[in-house]
Amino acid sequence: MKILVLGSGAREHALVLALRSDSERHEILAAPGNAGIGRHATLVDVDMLDPRAVTEFAQENDVDLVVIGPEAPLVEGVADALRERGIPAFGPGKQAAQLEGSKAFAKRIMQNAGVPTGRATHAHTIAETVAALDEFGAPYVVKADGLAAGKGVIVTDDRDAALAHAETYLPKGSVLVEEFLSGPEVSLFFLSDGDTVRPLTPAQDFKRALDGDEGPNTGGMGAYSPLPWLADRFGSVQGFVDEVTEQIAKPVVRELDRDGSPFIGLLYAGLIITEQGVRVIEFNARFGDPETQIVLPRLTTPLAGLLMAAANGTLEDEPAPSFRDDVAVTVVLASEGYPASSVTGREITGLDDAESIEGVHVTHAATAHDGDRLIATGGRVLNVVALGSTFAEARERAYAAIDRIGLEGGQFRTDIAARVA
Ligand code: AMP
Ligand code: GLY
Numbered sequence: 001m002k003i004l005v006l007g008s009g010a011r012e013h014a015l016v017l018a019l020r021s022d023s024e025r026h027e028i029l030a031a032p033g034n035a036g037i038g039r040h041a042t043l044v045d046v047d048m049l050d051p052r053a054v055t056e057f058a059q060e061n062d063v064d065l066v067v068i069g070p071e072a073p074l075v076e077g078v079a080d081a082l083r084e085r086g087i088p089a090f091g092p093g094k095q096a097a098q099l100e101g102s103k104a105f106a107k108r109i110m111q112n113a114g115v116p117t118g119r120a121t122h123a124h125t126i127a128e129t130v131a132a133l134d135e136f137g138a139p140y141v142v143k144a145d146g147l148a149a150g151k152g153v154i155v156t157d158d159r160d161a162a163l164a165h166a167e168t169y170l171p172k173g174s175v176l177v178e179e180f181l182s183g184p185e186v187s188l189f190f191l192s193d194g195d196t197v198r199p200l201t202p203a204q205d206f207k208r209a210l211d212g213d214e215g216p217n218t219g220g221m222g223a224y225s226p227l228p229w230l231a232d233r234f235g236s237v238q239g240f241v242d243e244v245t246e247q248i249a250k251p252v253v254r255e256l257d258r259d260g261s262p263f264i265g266l267l268y269a270g271l272i273i274t275e276q277g278v279r280v281i282e283f284n285a286r287f288g289d290p291e292t293q294i295v296l297p298r299l300t301t302p303l304a305g306l307l308m309a310a311a312n313g314t315l316e317d318e319p320a321p322s323f324r325d326d327v328a329v330t331v332v333l334a335s336e337g338y339p340a341s342s343v344t345g346r347e348i349t350g351l352d353d354a355e356s357i358e359g360v361h362v363t364h365a366a367t368a369h370d371g372d373r374l375i376a377t378g379g380r381v382l383n384v385v386a387l388g389s390t391f392a393e394a395r396e397r398a399y400a401a402i403d404r405i406g407l408e409g410g411q412f413r414t415d416i417a418a419r420v421a
Helices: 010-020 053-061 071-075 080-082 103-112 127-137 159-172 230-234 238-259 293-297 301-310 352-355 391-403
Strands: 002-007 028-032 065-068 120-123 142-144 155-156 177-178 187-191 197-199 209-210 213-217 223-227 263-273 277-284 326-336 360-363 367-369 373-376 382-386
Touching: 002 010, 002 053, 010 028, 010 293, 010 301, 010 360, 010 382, 053 080, 053 177, 065 080, 071 080, 103 120, 103 177, 103 238, 120 127, 127 142, 127 159, 127 177, 142 159, 155 159, 159 177, 159 277, 187 238, 187 293, 187 301, 197 238, 223 293, 230 263, 263 301, 263 352, 263 360, 263 367, 293 326, 293 382, 326 391, 352 360, 352 391, 360 391, 382 391
Parallel strands: 002 028, 002 065
Antiparallel strands: 120 177, 142 155, 142 177, 187 197, 187 263, 209 213, 223 326, 263 277, 326 382, 360 382, 367 373
């Protein structure tokens, strides 16, 4: 198969690596990619945000399948444009991508589908925001309605800070004031062809910048999979997966279809397990980052076949995705200053040395070549991914590997998966 992967992060690097590990040999192209992706795919110069450019490129180059990594091209309608020309695309169209692009749209779909989520008020003015904050009480949760590059959500005990957050986003649209939910968070991915839904395996992301879940929210500083502790509450990890599939993923996909916007691609359920049961915090319309980096290395079913079947509406005919018993841990190395700002252009060293550790590989998030040097070009620079037969082993490998990597001012969390090890 000839596959074009759109995106330039560690998630896309993980997708490319997983496609590469299929027993069938694929020709893989990536746009724009990064230095790490360039080792495993041919980088091509196509503007991934331009539906026409992507479609023309795919047609001219006989691409069999386009896999859309990030949300921005989805919201731009790249998947719609491809499907209009009969090119298989893994990723929802513009309308279904509103499940991620608009928190208000997502709430409406959830309400219609009867899916458990926090109570929320959609506020358009400061007065409505104040009324909702006082109705729900502290801790306050305020979310920008549209895409906000991971900065749209505030959870705080400080009513003034909650109001200030709303004041930032109200001029650009509306906000959602939500009831505070408490409990462990789980990310669960589903492949969907618009009708059939197939779960992958649960993962946990560490969203705060600092150890002990302190500091500001980030794109995610690390993750691990599977989540053995789910068995305490749900009998088994599979029991949890089955419950979320039946009560959340299937009803949402059915509702989107009824709404005239079938969901073809990756449905990411961001869940919180409260005392009262599982609740949806958010949906994303794409693979999660960094969860993908630890979910896909555990996948034993060939990925290209699954993505193609989702794109073609034939997921029902495919085997259910299965996963190896090995556990996986990933630790993100970020630039100095991340997430507030990021010092870029610094040299990265020691990757070969890090990858020589058994069970370890590195996925690149923001890297480029500068002559002979490899340099950091963004906030989250790379992830170390380690597999092991136990979490203690995987953690030991991941942290031994990150210690071998040089990046001046580089920062990482030291407590990823510590509680399960
Ligand atoms: P989101 O962008 O919606 O995933 O929100 C970012 C983070 O804010 C989540 O991962 C949660 O940790 C937190 N969060 C969002 N909504 C709530 C809520 N209703 N109650 C508690 N925490 C929340
Ligand atoms: N890991 C969070 C996200 O991908 O949105």
